[in-house]
Amino acid sequence: MQPGGRDLEAMNFNSLLNQEQSLQEMNNHQNGQPQMSSHFDPTSSHDDFLDHMLSSIPSSNSSFNWDVSSVAARADHPPPSTLLSQFDDQSTQLVSKLRQHQISSGAAKALMLQQQLLLSRGLAGNGLRSPSGVCGGESGLLQIPLSVNNGDHADVVDESFQSANPANDASMQGLFNGFAGSLGQTTNQSQHFHHPQAQNFGAAVPGMNQPAASGSTGGGTPAQPRQRVRARRGQATDPHSIAERLRRERIAERMKALQEIVPNANKTDKASMLDEIIDYVKFLQLQVKVLSMSRLGGAGAVSPLLADMSSEGNGTQTASSSNNNETMTVTENQVAKLMEEDMGTAMQYLQGKGLCLMPISLATAISTVTCHSRNPLAATNNHLNSSNNPLISGEHGGPSSPNMSALTVQSAAIGGNGAGEAFVKDATSVSK
């Protein structure tokens, strides 16, 4: 796991956000003054911001910067106001498309992200850090979708910027038309990248590997080619060796295909690749088992952990809910303590208890979806589900919908971190 790299990415993304925000402000400012005294000032400062923004992305491409600077070089051809406005249009188009895309799939992404968070520590670590930047910037361009999916969106935006790479390579010539064209292609490509990414995300794959892997592929071919044995030395006629060679080639082919499926698959060694595959299969099997047990354990069944913690296996709702609260505070204190030292151990501790951390925005997203659709049924379900539903505790400052039939929100201040983390706890399962 590489939490450091992920944090770097998140922080870069935060700086990207801030710069984009200031870029937006500058755009707004300059749109109000179409007639600039000097031609190059807005252009160059605009490009500077854009350069900063682009260079802050960890896997950003130099060709993109090159294109921008080439555009800047030819800035005297088109009038600067149109330059600026085109920049505006394109960037806002791109952003709005991304945002639409995000929001429409926000719910499902939220769900899948929740599962991902449940099972991958590193991603949860990232999910904690990126909201800290987002909540700060109120007028950021990408603030809304980011508040829904943190790690996820970072990947997608990275994707879109990376996918601009081949597009820009293709359209290096031309002025803004080239740039506009590449941006247009970017939005399409972002959707393309979205689909396979979505499939992969849903799989609780350690998400940090996804951007790295896709960044390295970036539209090119992945993985090293296996050494193909072309022994034409006189053993070619030997049927056994031919069959052997064929067999080896087929095995190599399959291993390559597996390499694309299994994450963390940059091993060139066949033995370590097999190890990786075996570990991954074990992990997936365990995941299915845990999910089916913990999530769908059935109504009225207290989770075994809580049953052990309470004095006797009491199945009544009030007893279990009061136990829930007690254990919640104990757990929270413990986790707060652990989080100061090491995120990893904190996550481990939580997972051992069957809990997970999720960003407030995600929890509120789920609760918002629940709230909107469950309002007419709120009355009937409130009594039944109040103590049986998963409890989500979040920070009081975050945006929260007040009436939630299915979810209870408790406030918890965690380590003074303004980002807001939430516990999702399957204390008891829901009676249908």
Added chain:
Amino acid sequence: MTTQIIPSNPDSIKTRFTYSFVRALKKLNKSRGASVSPSMKETYRRYHMIRVASYASMASAVGSKRAWSRAVLWKIRNRTSHRALKKKSRIHALTRTKVRENPRSDLNFHQENDLRKLVPGGEGMDFCRLLNETAHYIKCLRTQATTIVVVWAVVVVGVIVGRIGDGCGGWVEMSVTCDK
């Protein structure tokens, strides 16, 4: 509980799995009865049944095209009826097909074995076929895991998801109305 499921891609494995899994869950729930405080044993038994239900519905969604799904279905069917017969048949299966031990891949033999044990039905095929089956098995396990989460969110938490179909490559649209 009434469930209306409108699949956006009616023929995908995901959809079929969702259908059968939700049906199995409903059946399990009905048979559970109104026991307020189940014993630990009952709880674990229920867990086990849910897990078996998920594997069974996954295997049936895949069909008999794949060796591992056939193996899973076969195991489940025989588990309920004849345990002794199953043991005999498993031994028989092992002796029946020869696992070709390639001396070249001796250093991988240990891992190969592990992989065979993990993938259902992996005992009786050569390494090449095993890799194929593993790839498909991994894909199906992944969809299984994500589907369980969605089913949980919809059924248990009560999240009504309008259109999950956008941008996620073929999820089902589920509208669940809960009346108790």
